[in-house]
Amino acid sequence: MSMPFYVPPEQLVKDRAEFARKGIARGRSIVAIEYDEGILILAENPSDTLHKISEIYDRVAFAGVGKFNEFESLRVAGTRHADLRGYLYSRADVSAKSLANAFSQTLGNIFTHEVKPYEVEILVAELGVNGDPNHLYRVTYDGTLSDEHSVCAIGGQFEELDAALRGSSFTPRPLADTIRHAAGAFAQVLDRDVDGWEAAVLDAAERRRAFRRLSDETVAAAFS
Amino acid sequence: MIDRPTSSFTDLLESLGLEPTWSLPDGGGALDVPVATTVLALRFADGVVMVGDRQATEGHLVAHRTIRKVFEADRFSAVAISGTAGIAVDLVRLFQTELEHYEKLEDTRLSLEGKATYLGRMVRQQLPLVFQGLVVVPLFAGYDESDRIGRLYTFDVVGGRYEEHEYGATGSGSRDAKSYLRASFADDLDEDAALDLGVKALVAAAQDDTATGGPDLARGILPNVVMVTERGFEEIDEPRVRDLATAALEAVK
Numbered sequence: 001m002s003m004p005f006y007v008p009p010e011q012l013v014k015d016r017a018e019f020a021r022k023g024i025a026r027g028r029s030i031v032a033i034e035y036d037e038g039i040l041i042l043a044e045n046p047s048d049t050l051h052k053i054s055e056i057y058d059r060v061a062f063a064g065v066g067k068f069n070e071f072e073s074l075r076v077a078g079t080r081h082a083d084l085r086g087y088l089y090s091r092a093d094v095s096a097k098s099l100a101n102a103f104s105q106t107l108g109n110i111f112t113h114e115v116k117p118y119e120v121e122i123l124v125a126e127l128g129v130n131g132d133p134n135h136l137y138r139v140t141y142d143g144t145l146s147d148e149h150s151v152c153a154i155g156g157q158f159e160e161l162d163a164a165l166r167g168s169s170f171t172p173r174p175l176a177d178t179i180r181h182a183a184g185a186f187a188q189v190l191d192r193d194v195d196g197w198e199a200a201v202l203d204a205a206e207r208r209r210a211f212r213r214l215s216d217e218t219v220a221a222a223f224s
Numbered sequence: 225m226i227d228r229p230t231s232s233f234t235d236l237l238e239s240l241g242l243e244p245t246w247s248l249p250d251g252g253g254a255l256d257v258p259v260a261t262t263v264l265a266l267r268f269a270d271g272v273v274m275v276g277d278r279q280a281t282e283g284h285l286v287a288h289r290t291i292r293k294v295f296e297a298d299r300f301s302a303v304a305i306s307g308t309a310g311i312a313v314d315l316v317r318l319f320q321t322e323l324e325h326y327e328k329l330e331d332t333r334l335s336l337e338g339k340a341t342y343l344g345r346m347v348r349q350q351l352p353l354v355f356q357g358l359v360v361v362p363l364f365a366g367y368d369e370s371d372r373i374g375r376l377y378t379f380d381v382v383g384g385r386y387e388e389h390e391y392g393a394t395g396s397g398s399r400d401a402k403s404y405l406r407a408s409f410a411d412d413l414d415e416d417a418a419l420d421l422g423v424k425a426l427v428a429a430a431q432d433d434t435a436t437g438g439p440d441l442a443r444g445i446l447p448n449v450v451m452v453t454e455r456g457f458e459e460i461d462e463p464r465v466r467d468l469a470t471a472a473l474e475a476v477k
Contacts, residue, residue: 051331054328054331055328056328076329079325079328079329080236080325083233083236083321083324083325083328084236084237084240084242086321087233087237087317087318087321088242209324
């Protein structure tokens with residue numbers, strides 16, 4: 001009978017975390033930032049069809065960085081989770097918190113039990129109803145869940161982006177201003193030209209489904 | 225979380241054993257449950273108009289006076305129901321979820337015909353209930369985003385799907401509604417004329433069919449009137465429906 005080598009759990013977790021971080025660091029970052037009438041989510045994405053930002057439910061949006069197939073499978077699972085809940089109970093019973101929790105559980109389990117951890121980071125944004133505050137959650141590769149206010153960045157350079165967006169104080173501004181501000185933060189942190197934008201908003205003016213993709217023209221118009 | 229390679233919400237429900245079933249014991253006799261009555265739809269120059277009365281009956285009794293029978297299916301389509309109200313309303317909820325689920329997972333909407341076909345399949349699945357007297361017949365209409373015209377579809381109890389080029393109606397008052405529409409329908413009506421005709425046809429149905437609830441201005445009960453055009457689904461607001469209903473009642477005085 002062969003004996004497996006003993007690997008201390010500290011080492012195991014460290015190795016896995018390092019592996020996942022390396023994968024995520026290669027991915028391009030995404031930011032979510034409040035504006036005066038909703039939440040803007042802006043990503044650097046050269047593709048027009050492979051989206052990193054998606055609608056999950058009426059007032060909940062999803063964004064993922066890292067390996068496309070991995071965050072895509074989480075997005076599909078999240079949409080099923082939300083639609084199932086909304087159908088079995090009520091549309092009002094779907095919340096970003098329960099989704100973020102589910103993502104956190106799933107990623108946590110994969111991190112400890114699977115051969116390879118997911119190389120992804122997930123952002124879940126929820127627009128508050130009737131003056132309730134908005135919610136922004138970041139879920140990392142090991143299932144760590146954090147709750148952010150006003151601004152939330154994910155991806156390799158999330159700390160730098162977060163700092164650049166918040167500045168000394170944060171107040172929500174109109175959408176075009178916010179697009180410029182967010183793009184400016186990318187420019188400051190990346191120190192290179194951005195290779196195409198993907199942008200979407202959760203628009204508080206929408207009656208029910210608040211998620212809307214912004215066309216390239218809308219984004220370009222913000223800069224003119 | 226669930227993982228199964230399909231974009232259908234019904235498949236998801238089935239994989240979890242949560243799909244809606246209403247299996248009744250054999251020979252249980254007919255149930256007396258609320259029945260939703262007349263709904264109608266017609267095409268006009270910019271799209272389609274759909275109108276539904278608000279009454280549900282249980283035998284000779286009025287079960288509900290302000291039930292809703294016309295719903296937004298998704299941004300570019302509307303669905304209306306007649307028949308066993310409890311089942312029909314749940315069928316609509318499942319249909320709405322199905323369309324939205326597909327749209328989110330695939331990042332594109334089903335074609336209008338695809339939506340109608342799917343609805344027909346849902347009706348067919350109810351077939352065993354038909355023999356127990358629990359009939360559901362929907363009416364489906366929407367704006368075809370690729371052909372840029374309004375289209376409408378009627379169904380039968382076995383799920384047969386028929387595209388109608390002028391108008392369609394279902395429910396107990398549908399015969400009277402259709403004969404009114406047949407006499408007054410014209411191609412390429414404008415928005416005002418189409419809304420007016422839709423409400424008048426419903427009032428005509430309520431005249432002769434006791435199960436159909438006409439507009440009741442004293443109680444403030446007004447039909448549901450919606451239209452779907454290139455702008456998407458729109459519910460006509462109450463003051464405008466009140467004016468349409470007042471004019472229609474005036475015409476039959």
